[in-house]
Structures are given as structure tokens and as C-alpha cells.
Amino acid sequence: MTREEVLNEIKERFSGDILDVFDKSPNRVYIEIKPESLVPVAVHVFRRMKARFNIATGTDVRHGIEILYHFTFEDINLMVSFRVTLPKEKLEIDSLAPHFKAANWIEREINEMLGITFKGHPDMRRLLLPEDWPEGVYPLRCDYEEWDKKAIRDRGL
Amino acid sequence: MSFKLKALLKSPWVFHLSTGSCNNCDIEVLDCLTPRFDIERFGMLLAPSIKHADVLLVTGSCNRKSVKRLKRLYEQAPKPCLVVAIGECSLSRGMFIHSYNCPVPLDKIIPVDVYIPGCPPKPEAIIAGVVKLIEKVRGKTKKAK
Numbered sequence: 001m002t003r004e005e006v007l008n009e010i011k012e013r014f015s016g017d018i019l020d021v022f023d024k025s026p027n028r029v030y031i032e033i034k035p036e037s038l039v040p041v042a043v044h045v046f047r048r049m050k051a052r053f054n055i056a057t058g059t060d061v062r063h064g065i066e067i068l069y070h071f072t073f074e075d076i077n078l079m080v081s082f083r084v085t086l087p088k089e090k091l092e093i094d095s096l097a098p099h100f101k102a103a104n105w106i107e108r109e110i111n112e113m114l115g116i117t118f119k120g121h122p123d124m125r126r127l128l129l130p131e132d133w134p135e136g137v138y139p140l141r142c143d144y145e146e147w148d149k150k151a152i153r154d155r156g157l
Numbered sequence: 158m159s160f161k162l163k164a165l166l167k168s169p170w171v172f173h174l175s176t177g178s179c180n181n182c183d184i185e186v187l188d189c190l191t192p193r194f195d196i197e198r199f200g201m202l203l204a205p206s207i208k209h210a211d212v213l214l215v216t217g218s219c220n221r222k223s224v225k226r227l228k229r230l231y232e233q234a235p236k237p238c239l240v241v242a243i244g245e246c247s248l249s250r251g252m253f254i255h256s257y258n259c260p261v262p263l264d265k266i267i268p269v270d271v272y273i274p275g276c277p278p279k280p281e282a283i284i285a286g287v288v289k290l291i292e293k294v295r296g297k298t299k300k301a302k
Contacts, residue, residue, distance in 0.1 A: 133221075152261055
């Protein structure tokens with residue numbers, strides 16, 4: 001499968017789900033998709049097209065929170081990232097963890113760091129934050145504020 | 158106390174603890190143990206357990222989860238226990254000073270005897286710091302006599 005075949009297959013099959021295609025470089029393509037069509041796209045790319053699920057990344061951007069799902073086609077040296085933008089009022093998306101296990105931990109991490117609800121995730125416990133961290137405080141959001149009164153933020157000078 | 162410290166100085170066994178560092182300071186600490194720098198010249202050996210150690214080497218910025226482990230280790234250490242802070246992160250948390258996960262610097266958690274700055278400190282700096290620690294404690298024992 002060449003690079004053109006991969007991109008054409010995604011574009012033809014999911015023409016109604018794709019909002020934008022950004023061809024950044026010979027081995028990097030960003031495809032913006034609708035949040036509700038994430039599961040069919042990801043499952044098709046993973047199962048049928050035999051891409052490797054690399055990682056997902058979440059970022060707090062000004063108009064919402066976006067998640068990038070990175071898939072790699074290793075034999076042709078191509079990385080396809082599916083970008084999903086969620087509005088701040090409704091931070092919900094379907095979980096990919098029931099379909100492939102590699103999505104389990106990163107979805108738990110995105111949930112505790114950015115506060116996104118993954119619907120259908122089998123085991124949504126805390127992954128990295130300590131037990132005494134308060135509920136509803138998300139450290140990687142832009143509007144995060146210091147909650148710990150005991151924290152020392154000067155160098156003692 | 159004086160006798161214990163005197164015995165300790167002959168061959169201080171060190172225990173190396175990383176409290177969430179980037180591993181660069183840890184690599185420099187391991188460099189000190191290699192034949193090129195050979196910290197065994199000063200009688201120092203890496204102890205496999207804190208219960209056998211006299212000196213606690215701490216690297217890293219003390220994040221919320223590792224602070225509990227650090228306190229537990231310090232409680233288990235046989236006293237007198239000397240603490241050496243290695244690297245900018247354990248001195249003042251360096252660039253992570255405003256991080257949500259690093260609330261308190263190391264010397265506000267446990268008493269620190271020697272600070273070795275650098276990001277990471279060179280093995281020479283670590284050896285110089287440890288020699289200063291030995292000199293400091295030796296001066297203390299002389300005064301106690």
C-alpha cells in the first residue's frame with residue numbers, strides 16, 4: 001500500500017466524516033474528523049488497514065479541547081493523525097479502549113489531565129495523579145489555578 | 158553521636174533515590190561509581206537498601222507521589238543519616254517550580270546537608286560536594302571532642 005492509496009482509501013470511505021485534510025509533509029498528514037465518527041474511522045484504520053495506534057494527545061486550545069489520535073503505517077513511513085475538536089460545553093467522546101487495548105491508559109490519562117469523559121471506557125480510574133488530588137481540578141487546562149495552600153512557589157530568596 | 162559519625166566517615170555507604178528526575182543526574186551519579194571517577198577512593202559504596210546506608214543521595218524534583226516514599230525512606234534510614242541533594246531539581250525544583258505536581262522543595266521536607274547544583278552536575282562536582290560533606294562532618298566531630 002502506497003501513501004496515495006492509504007490517503008485515498010480514507011478519503012473515499014469516510015468522505016462524510018472528514019472535515020479537513022492537512023498534508024503537512026511527505027510522512028505526516030493531519031485529518032480533521034467529526035467527533036461522532038471517530039470510532040468507525042479508527043477501527044477501520046486499525047483493523048483493516050493494519051495501522052499501528054501510536055498514541056493520543058490532548059491539548060487545550062482556545063475554542064475547545066482537541067485530541068489527536070496518531071496512527072502510523074510503518075512500512076511506508078507515514079503517520080496519520082486524526083484530529084477531533086470537542087467544544088468546552090460538551091467534553092465527551094466515545095472510547096476506543098473496547099476496540100484496542102493500547103488506547104486504555106492514554107484515555108485514562110487524558111481524562112484526569114483534561115477532564116474529557118470517554119463513553120464506554122471499561123476501567124476509568126486515576127492513572128498518574130495522586131490520591132489526594134481534588135476532584136474536578138484538571139492540571140493541563142489553560143484555566144488551571146493553584147489549589148494547594150501549602151505549596152511553596154518561591155526559591156527562598 | 159561523635160563515635161557513630163567518625164565510624165561513618167571511614168566508609169560512607171550511599172543510597173541513591175530519584176524522586177521523579179529526568180535520569181540525567183542519576184546517570185552522573187552512576188558515572189561517579191565507574192573506574193574513571195571512582196568514588197570508592199573515598200570509601201563510598203552504593204548500598205542496595207536504605208537500611209544499610211549512611212548517606213541518602215536525592216535527585217529529582219520531589220513530586221506529590223514520591224514525597225511519601227521519600228519520607229518513608231528517611232524514616233527507615235539508620236541515624237545519623239546525611240542527605241545530599243544533587244541537581245537543580247532537588248535544590249529548588251529548577252524549571253518545575255510552578256509545576257502542579259511539585260509543591261514543596263526537598264529541604265522543606267527533610268534536612269539537607271550538602272547541595273550540589275548543576276543540571277546535571279558533573280561527576281567532579283558531585284565528588285567535590287561529597288568531599289565537602291566529609292570535611293564538614295569531620296569538623297563537627299572535632300568540635301564535639
